[in-house]
Amino acid sequence: MDLPGGKAGDSFSKYLFYALGEIILVVIGILIALQINNNNEERKERAKEQAFLREINLDFKSNKEQLDSIIEFNKISYHAASRFQEIIKAFDPEDPKITEANAHFADSIGYYNKLVWRNKSFNPKNGTVEALLNSSSFDLIANDTLRRNLISWKDVLSDYLEEEEYGANFLFYEYGPWARLNFDPDSDNDPDNAKALFSKEHRNFIYKRAGDLNNNITAVREEGISKMINEIIRLTEPAIND
Numbered sequence: 001m002d003l004p005g006g007k008a009g010d011s012f013s014k015y016l017f018y019a020l021g022e023i024i025l026v027v028i029g030i031l032i033a034l035q036i037n038n039n040n041e042e043r044k045e046r047a048k049e050q051a052f053l054r055e056i057n058l059d060f061k062s063n064k065e066q067l068d069s070i071i072e073f074n075k076i077s078y079h080a081a082s083r084f085q086e087i088i089k090a091f092d093p094e095d096p097k098i099t100e101a102n103a104h105f106a107d108s109i110g111y112y113n114k115l116v117w118r119n120k121s122f123n124p125k126n127g128t129v130e131a132l133l134n135s136s137s138f139d140l141i142a143n144d145t146l147r148r149n150l151i152s153w154k155d156v157l158s159d160y161l162e163e164e165e166y167g168a169n170f171l172f173y174e175y176g177p178w179a180r181l182n183f184d185p186d187s188d189n190d191p192d193n194a195k196a197l198f199s200k201e202h203r204n205f206i207y208k209r210a211g212d213l214n215n216n217i218t219a220v221r222e223e224g225i226s227k228m229i230n231e232i233i234r235l236t237e238p239a240i241n242d
Helices: 007-089 096-101 103-116 127-133 136-140 144-182 191-197 200-222 225-235
Strands: none
Touching: 007 103, 007 127, 007 136, 007 200, 007 225, 103 200, 127 136, 127 144, 144 200, 144 225, 191 200, 200 225
């Protein structure tokens, strides 16, 4: 005769023990699976982030190369404008003696004149940044400093381009129409060309152009565009082990 709490009670206790053990094993298995899944998702996100960082890095290295080229371009044009001003002052169409004494400058006029009125505009690559900012993928960027720079990039770029556009508009809408009206491109010895070249209007145009070029050069520093490009390149530089 079995006593209460005998073999039946022992069997139930063993069953309960094994059942709890199985439940615990299942829960542990689920937690491990969830952790593995989370790790896999995190690796995928980090891989996506690194892909975006590589694209941004390439874009901004290209932007840096282009901007550096424009800075050098504008410096040469600014020097030409300054030199052109000095050469123009050395001639006086109404005083043949002064003009003859400075005839050795004549060959330089055409050279510097071409450099003064040329134009080169900054056209940066923004595709990757725009795609990030307009999608949830921007949350993949982990570095807070880089996030702030990417958010600020559009405003910094816009401030610089405003200065650049101001100078370009002067060339296209003020100087250009005046030059087409006053210079004959098919005649090197046209007296009207010389008259226009040494005119008060043309000298003022040269001064204005020199000022615009100088503003474009200083805007790179004052608007912080070059500094921001360098910082974004630094923050997106691939790690050695990538």
